[in-house]
Every structure is written in C-alpha cells, then in structure tokens.
Amino acid sequence: MSKLTVENLSKQYGEVTALEEVSFEIEDEFVVLLGESGAGKSTLLRCVNGLTEPTEGSISLDGEEISGSQTAVGMIFQQHNLVDGVSAYLNALTGSLSRVSMLRSMLQWQATEDKVRALESLETVGLLEESHQKVSQMSGGQQQRVGIARALVQDPRCLLADEPVASLDPSSAETVMTYLRKAAKEHDVTALVSLHQVNVAAHFGDRFIGLRDGQKLFDVERGELTPELIDDLYGSVETVSLAEQASTPENGSREEVVGDIEQVIEA
Amino acid sequence: MSAPPSKLESLATYFGVDAIGDSPAEQKLQDMKRRKTKRRLWMVGGLIATYLLFYASLRLIEFSLAEIVGQVDQFYEALLGYFPPTTYFGIPFVDLGAYLSFIVEENLILTVEGGEIVWGAMFVTMAVAFAGTVLGLPLALFFGVMSSERVIPYPFNFGFRATMSLIRAIPGLVWFLILIPLAGVTPFTGALAIMVDTTGYLGRLFTDELEEIEDGPIEGIRSTGANSSQIVSFGMLSQVFRQFIAWIAFDLEHNVRAAIGLGIIGAGGLGLELYVQRQTFNYTEMMACIILIFLLAGSVELISQRVRSALREDDDIEQSGIIEVFVNAPRKILSSTVGRR
Numbered sequence: 001m002s003k004l005t006v007e008n009l010s011k012q013y014g015e016v017t018a019l020e021e022v023s024f025e026i027e028d029e030f031v032v033l034l035g036e037s038g039a040g041k042s043t044l045l046r047c048v049n050g051l052t053e054p055t056e057g058s059i060s061l062d063g064e065e066i067s068g069s070q071t072a073v074g075m076i077f078q079q080h081n082l083v084d085g086v087s088a089y090l091n092a093l094t095g096s097l098s099r100v101s102m103l104r105s106m107l108q109w110q111a112t113e114d115k116v117r118a119l120e121s122l123e124t125v126g127l128l129e130e131s132h133q134k135v136s137q138m139s140g141g142q143q144q145r146v147g148i149a150r151a152l153v154q155d156p157r158c159l160l161a162d163e164p165v166a167s168l169d170p171s172s173a174e175t176v177m178t179y180l181r182k183a184a185k186e187h188d189v190t191a192l193v194s195l196h197q198v199n200v201a202a203h204f205g206d207r208f209i210g211l212r213d214g215q216k217l218f219d220v221e222r223g224e225l226t227p228e229l230i231d232d233l234y235g236s237v238e239t240v241s242l243a244e245q246a247s248t249p250e251n252g253s254r255e256e257v258v259g260d261i262e263q264v265i266e267a
Numbered sequence: 268m269s270a271p272p273s274k275l276e277s278l279a280t281y282f283g284v285d286a287i288g289d290s291p292a293e294q295k296l297q298d299m300k301r302r303k304t305k306r307r308l309w310m311v312g313g314l315i316a317t318y319l320l321f322y323a324s325l326r327l328i329e330f331s332l333a334e335i336v337g338q339v340d341q342f343y344e345a346l347l348g349y350f351p352p353t354t355y356f357g358i359p360f361v362d363l364g365a366y367l368s369f370i371v372e373e374n375l376i377l378t379v380e381g382g383e384i385v386w387g388a389m390f391v392t393m394a395v396a397f398a399g400t401v402l403g404l405p406l407a408l409f410f411g412v413m414s415s416e417r418v419i420p421y422p423f424n425f426g427f428r429a430t431m432s433l434i435r436a437i438p439g440l441v442w443f444l445i446l447i448p449l450a451g452v453t454p455f456t457g458a459l460a461i462m463v464d465t466t467g468y469l470g471r472l473f474t475d476e477l478e479e480i481e482d483g484p485i486e487g488i489r490s491t492g493a494n495s496s497q498i499v500s501f502g503m504l505s506q507v508f509r510q511f512i513a514w515i516a517f518d519l520e521h522n523v524r525a526a527i528g529l530g531i532i533g534a535g536g537l538g539l540e541l542y543v544q545r546q547t548f549n550y551t552e553m554m555a556c557i558i559l560i561f562l563l564a565g566s567v568e569l570i571s572q573r574v575r576s577a578l579r580e581d582d583d584i585e586q587s588g589i590i591e592v593f594v595n596a597p598r599k600i601l602s603s604t605v606g607r608r
Contacts, residue, residue: 049490071492081487083505094501097493105497147487154491 399461411473457534528604
C-alpha cells in the first residue's frame with residue numbers, strides 16, 4: 001500500500017521546458033504514462049526516481065517528501081541498464097545494495113534473506129532456472145525481466161518503468177508487460193509505466209496519464225480513455241500496429257476501449 | 268680590357284672575390300661564385316673538425332688495430348666458451364650439457380635439499396616481478412579509478428592523471444636507482460621500483476578502460492539507492508572486471524622482463540647472475556644465463572597472451588608464435604626495463 005504524490009513538478013534544461021506544473025496522485029494502481037517522444041515522460045520518471053533533480057515542485061511517497069535515488073522507488077529502464085558480464089542472479093542482487101555495507105556487498109555477504117529474495121524475484125519473472133546465466137547471453141525480453149527482478153529486490157513501494165518494452169518484439173513485449181503487472185500486483189506497489197504502444201497501454205493500464213509538451217493533458221481511469229483523447233495526444237497519426245486484443249479473464253472491458261482506439265486509427 | 272688578366276686576377280675571378288661586372292647578369296654570376304666559395308670553406312672546416320674529433324676519440328678509447336689482431340685467438344676461445352662444441356651422434360653441435368650442468372650447479376632454477384625447496388635465481392626474478400605487481404596493484408587501482416572523470420570531476424581528476432604521467436616519465440631502471448637508499452641494492456628495491464612503475468602504467472591502462480564503459484549500468488545501480496562507492500564498484504568496475512584481469516596479466520609479463528633488466532644493475536635474480544658471470548669472464552655460464560633469460564621472458568609472454576585472449580572473448584589479442592616470442596625477447600626486455608610510453 002503506497003501513495004505517490006507529485007505536486008507542481010517542473011523541470012527545465014536550460015531554455016527548454018521539459019515539464020511544466022505537473023501534478024497527480026497515485027495509490028496502488030498500475031498507471032500508464034502516454035505521450036509523444038519529448039513530451040516529458042522520461043523526465044518525469046527520472047525526477048521521481050531522483051536521477052534528475054526537478055527545477056520546482058515536490059514528490060512525496062506516503063506523505064514523505066523524497067529526493068535522490070532510494071530503495072523505496074524501483075526503476076526499470078528501456079535499455080535495462082544491467083551489468084552485461086555477470087549473472088542474472090548477481091544483477092538482481094544489486095537491488096539490495098542500499099541495505100548492506102560496501103565491504104559486505106563486495107564480498108557478497110548479503111543477508112540470506114536478500115539472496116533468497118533475489119531468487120524469488122527472478123522466479124516472479126519466470127527466470128529462476130536461468131538465474132546463473134550471464135545477462136549478455138540472454139534475449140532482450142529476458143534481460144528486461146531481470147531488470148524487473150532487480151527493482152523488486154529493492155522491495156520498493158513504488159515501481160517506475162521507462163518504456164520497458166520499446167526495444168522488444170510484440171510477443172516479448174507482452175510477456176514482459178504481463179510479468180511487470182504481475183510483479184506490481186504481487187508486491188502491492190504503485191506502478192508508473194511510460195509506454196509508446198497505445199494497444200499495450202490500453203491492455204495493461206488501470207489509469208492513464210497523458211503528457212504533451214511537458215504538461216498534463218489528461219488523467220483518466222480505464223474506460224475513460226477515449227479515441228478523442230488519444231487523437232489529442234498524438235495529433236492525427238495514421239499508422240499504428242493493430243494487435244488483436246484477446247480478452248483477459250481479469251478484465252473484460254478492455255477490449256471495448258482498445259477497439260475504439262483501433263477504429264480511430266483506422267479512420 | 269687591353270692587357271690579358273694576370274693569373275692572380277683570374278683566380279680572384281674564379282673564387283668570386285673580384286669586384287668586376289658591368290651587366291646585372293655578370294654581377295649575379297660573380298655573386299654566385301662568392302657564395303660557392305663560402306660553402307666550400309665551411310665544408311673544409313667541417314671536415315677538419317670531424318677528423319680532429321674522430322682522432323681525439325680514437326686516442327681516448329685507445330683504439331689499436333694491433334690489439335684486435337693480437338686478441339683474435341682469445342676471441343675464438345671465448346666463442347668456444349659461448350658455444351662449447353661437442354658432437355651428438357657424430358654431428359657437431361653446441362654442448363647443451365655444459366649449459367645445463369652450470370644451471371644445475373649454480374641452482375639457477377630450483378633444487379630440493381633435505382626435503383626443502385631452495386629457490387634459484389629464476390624464481391628470485393619472478394618473485395621481484397610478482398611482489399612488485401601485487402604491491403602496485405592497489406595503488407594502480409586507486410589512481411586509475413580516481414583519474415576517471417566519472418568518479419572525480421574534471422579538473423580534479425587531472426591531479427591523479429598527472430601523478431601517473433610523472434611516474435611513467437621516469438623509467439623503472441631510474442626508479443631502482445632512486446630507491447636504492449631505501450632498501451639497498453637488493454631484490455627488495457627491485458620490487459619497490461616495479462611497484463612504482465606498475466602504479467603509473469597499470470593505473471593508466473585502468474583509466475583508459477574505464478573511459479569505454481557504458482552509462483546505463485551505472486544509472487541502473489544508482490537507481491537502486493546504492494551509495495557512491497557501491498556505484499563505482501558495481502556499476503563501473505564490474506563492467507571492466509575481465510579486462511582488468513587481462514591488463515594485470517599483461518603488466519605481470521612486462522614486470523618479469525623489467526625484473527630481469529633490473530637484476531643486471533643489482534636487483535638480484537637471473538640478471539645479477541649474468542652480471543657476475545660476465546665480470547668473471549665465464550663465457551659458457553654467461554650464455555647459460557642468457558638462454559635461461561630468453562626462455563623465461565618468452566614463456567611468460569606466451570602464457571600471458573593465452574590467458575588474455577581467453578579473458579577477452581570478443582576482442583582479438585595478437586597471438587605471437589613461439590619463435591617470434593623468443594626472437595623478440597631481448598628487445599622487449601630492454602624496452603621494459605628502460606621504460607614505456
């Protein structure tokens with residue numbers, strides 16, 4: 001159970017305004033961040049994670065203001081940002097670094113519970129069998145799942161993902177997103193995920209926040225994501241992949257929304 | 268133009284010191300003759316000076332053809348000493364047994380006495396190299412990491428870079444001479460010299476390697492809330508761990524060669540043995556030392572190359588052939604001793 005509050009967040013890079021007065025509050029939801037490239041999605045996520053310092057505004061988790069990178073906020077990157085030369089297990093274990101001293105971490109003297117947690121996280125993303133393998137020998141989708149496992153080992157209250165499936169094929173993307181959603185639900189964390197693929201977003205998200213030119217354009221629940229909103233967000237885009245959306249037992253109402261979006265795109 | 272010009276006058280014209288010439292062309296001709304005369308005078312002066320210097324040098328080194336002619340027999344004797352002749356199955360060849368018996372007698376490699384191993388000169392050389400490398404390793408790591416712009420912001424990292432440049436500017440051989448007051452003319456000082464050399468050289472290799480790493484993993488580790496030393500070790504050093512091991516193998520190989528060279532000026536081991544045998548004019552023994560030195564330097568290089576190419580899966584490491592390794596050994600021993608870039 002956690003609540004992420006973002007208030008009046010602004011970020012400027014020199015003359016360029018990347019984010020302008022963005023505010024929202026998320027509580028135990030799987031939220032998808034939508035918007036064109038350069039709309040400020042990555043900047044927003046990096047600010048929440050503390051990799052980038054916001055120019056103005058505040059971010060708080062469960063009422064406590066946060067700044068800088070910390071264990072409570074886990075991050076999954078587009079390029080996974082794992083250490084290639086070492087095993088999936090050791091990469092996952094780096095998620096526990098902030099809980100151990102420098103010396104103990106160098107000697108791999110983490111607490112047994114951290115080691116077990118690393119393996120359990122890999123099990124959550126379906127990679128327990130492969131956990132001894134080097135990351136460089138894994139496929140892109142597997143690598144991204146190791147990235148998810150690393151974030152889970154942090155035992156975060158909030159999980160961020162910056163275009164986690166942008167460089168994956170549709171099938172791997174779906175697998176990764178399924179694991180990501182499963183991980184968020186199992187660990188009961190607030191998740192904020194930026195995505196490019198509207199289809200994927202509509203299929204997995206509980207709530208959608210749209211950013212355009214650094215400003216919040218919409219903040220809607222599932223079912224409220226209308227084709228008009230998507231049109232507003234991206235302008236008139238004619239080409240978008242049309243994936244057949246299988247209805248999931250978890251949520252039947254998705255199809256409807258996705259169908260609407262596809263119609264718009266086809267029109 | 269009434270009387271024909273006298274001999275003196277024509278000579279003056281030839282050398283261009285005459286002041287005649289009516290047309291600009293004639294004046295130019297005269298001018299060019301004067302320049303030629305000047306050049307010739309410089310040439311003659313140069314030749315005389317060279318001759319005088321050469322003569323003085325010959326006097327100083329007491330050059331004497333008679334000496335050489337008188338010593339030819341002795342040189343022949345010495346050659347027989349360097350390469351003692353014998354016959355194997357009736358075929359004349361160099362007596363390898365003579366080398367071997369000296370190597371065993373002087374315990375150049377190792378012997379077992381009363382159940383205890385007595386390490387010979389070859390192992391002293393290797394110990395100097397190994398101890399020096401291990402002592403220098405933490406320093407090299409420290410300076411290498413601190414020189415990286417990702418760890419210490421510009422321009423402060425340049426303090427560490429400059430220190431390493433300074434160390435590299437002074438050859439290992441000179442470091443040995445400088446450090447003699449610390450521990451005497453001993454293998455210990457040799458190891459200290461190699462330690463200093465390793466700090467400067469291996470540290471530089473580490474820095475270069477760290478320039479190539481990717482930012483992604485560093486950011487990934489930072490996002491977990493790790494502290495800065497953990498970011499350095501898990502985000503940066505873990506990316507280059509194998510490359511570092513390969514560079515250490517390369518440096519150890521270089522240091523074995525340097526230890527041989529330092530031995531000749533007193534740091535013990537095979538180098539010292541060679542020096543002692545030369546002072547006592549034992550030519551067979553000298554050659555035995557030289558052979559052993561080549562074998563050591565060559566084998567260490569071969570092993571190091573194989574280790575490195577196994578560590579660097581994708582990068583190609585130049586793999587020298589066995590003969591190439593031994594042929595290049597003398598040149599490499601010298602360059603390792605008197606310094607690298």
